[in-house]
Amino acid sequence: MRILLIGEYSLLHNSLKEGLVQLGHEVILAANSDGFKNYPVDLDFEAKWSKFKLINIVRQIIYRLFKYDFATVEYGIRFYFLLPKFKNFDVIQFVNEAPIKTTKKSELFLIKKIFESNKRVFVLSCGADYLNMKFDIENKNKKSILQPFFLNPKLTKEFYPLFEYLKESHKKVHDLVLDKCIGIIATDFDYVAAVNKSSKYSGFIPYPINHTKLMFQQSNIENKIVIFLGINEWSYNQKGIPYFEKALEIIKIKYENRVEIIITKTVPYPVYIDSYNKAHILLDQTFSCDQGYNALEAMAKGKVVFTGAEKEFVQHYNLSERVAVNALPNVDYLVNELSFLIENPEEIIAIGKRARTFVEKEHDYIKIANQYLETWQKA
Structure with missing residues (x-):
């Protein structure tokens, strides 16, 4: 099989790729390298211009004032120029429902392009997404990454990015992915309860570890x-x-x-x-x-x-x-x-x-x- 993995989260897709390659499949990993974590990828859409010293100073000021990181624009631009490489795969898998991490309008546009040129797309329930955030808010007593915010709502700076997943602009991305994908796979028990009632739920698969x-x-x-x-x-x-x-x-x-x-x-x-x-x-x-x-x-x-x-x-x-x-x-x-x-x-x-x-x-x-x-x- 020819497989494209889009996005990375704590080496999950890197390890999965290693297992799939061992089984004889052709696998391409396209992702940003997750900032300071610097994960290995085959096709990289990590922001580079935005990290130049002078530009980065302006970037940090804008983020502090307006909570807007223009590095996300660069993710989208770099991903756009990779689109010709993302056609006719047997399977594509997103590491979550917004794997590009660009602006919401760009995310929606680019994901549509993926669905237009590929028939079998799967998405992982892994990390923050619309269904997980919604479930955690509705179940405040369950262990979740939102519990510290429930205990101290003043922690807005750290938790602001998580609540972006509940906004209408992101829900459009979620709705598109949910409608077009073949299945949703949960990667650990922090995500199962939020997605297991969806008609697209394809089950729970643990993290792959190359021990x-x-x-x-x-x-x-x-x-x-x-x-x-x-x-x-x-x-x-x-x-x-x-x-x-x-x-x-x-x-x-x-x-x-x-x-x-x-x-x-x-x-x-x-x-x-x-x-x-x-x-x-x-x-x-x-x-x-x-x-x-x-x-x-x-x-x-x-x-x-x-x-x-x-x-x-x-x-x-x-x-x-x-x-x-x-x-x-x-x-x-x-x-x-x-x-x-x-x-x-x-x-x-x-x-x-x-x-x-x-x-x-x-x-x-x-x-x-x-x-x-x-x-x-x-x-």
């Missing part, structure tokens, strides 16, 4: 236990970082000579990975029901990850023992869980082993690529 690239290293705890926290300023509250920071302040005092704490702030993806490699424990996020890509990569390396591991996740995989720590937005809870691990280092080793086994079994990139192929062919 062969990720060396498992059993935790060797001779001296201090190393705890890692990677902060992305753009999702600071969505990830529940304040709860982790407060918990670490307590842990640092309580176990001063027994722990080493590493914190990074908004660094490129390779730097992020290199920074946590020496850690035994990784603090990921508190407002999720399931693990994202970064958490799964760390689990594959044998880390104990504080992330989403709610009941629906445990029940789906029929787990009797923990493969990750279900993180909650509760400082006392986080301190207790960290304290237990620090005082029982053998549990860090045991969870790390189970985490690796879990990723190999449930997220193997070739197994997941086959699930996508079956779903595309059935729909």
Whole structure:
């Protein structure tokens, strides 16, 4: 099959491509490289002019004053000139319903062009989109990235981009994609409930992880236990970082000579990975029901990850023992869980082993690529 993957989200499409290529398919990944994360792509529509020093200064001023990023215009322009390369694929998959990240009018125009020249287009429910935002607002008590905003509506700066998905200008994009696509695929349990009642719902497929690239290293705890926290300023509250920071302040005092704490702030993806490699424990996020890509990569390396591991996740995989720590937005809870691990280092080793086994079994990139192929062919 000849397959085009449009958009990237935490290396999901990169890993899927690797699995599909292993199975003998031709795959092209077209995406922006997700800003500072700098993900690899085949056809790149990342903004480049907008990052020139003088232009970028003007860009930042305009964004602060009007909440408008003109780099999005450049995404659309670069994507437009790639359109001749996006024809006659057997399958096209969008990483979400707005994979280009350009202005709404341009997104609508460009997506129409994709549908006009390709018959089988699928879309992932992955990250923020219209249905997920609508569901989270209607279910405020369910764990979601919007919960911090419900608790503190003053956090408008960080959450403003999410509420853009509920505006009429975006709903036109959503309606077009929903009408024209063959199917919608949910990528973890944070998205299933929002889309599983849609007539286009094609099921749940876990994230693909190429664990062969990720060396498992059993935790060797001779001296201090190393705890890692990677902060992305753009999702600071969505990830529940304040709860982790407060918990670490307590842990640092309580176990001063027994722990080493590493914190990074908004660094490129390779730097992020290199920074946590020496850690035994990784603090990921508190407002999720399931693990994202970064958490799964760390689990594959044998880390104990504080992330989403709610009941629906445990029940789906029929787990009797923990493969990750279900993180909650509760400082006392986080301190207790960290304290237990620090005082029982053998549990860090045991969870790390189970985490690796879990990723190999449930997220193997070739197994997941086959699930996508079956779903595309059935729909």
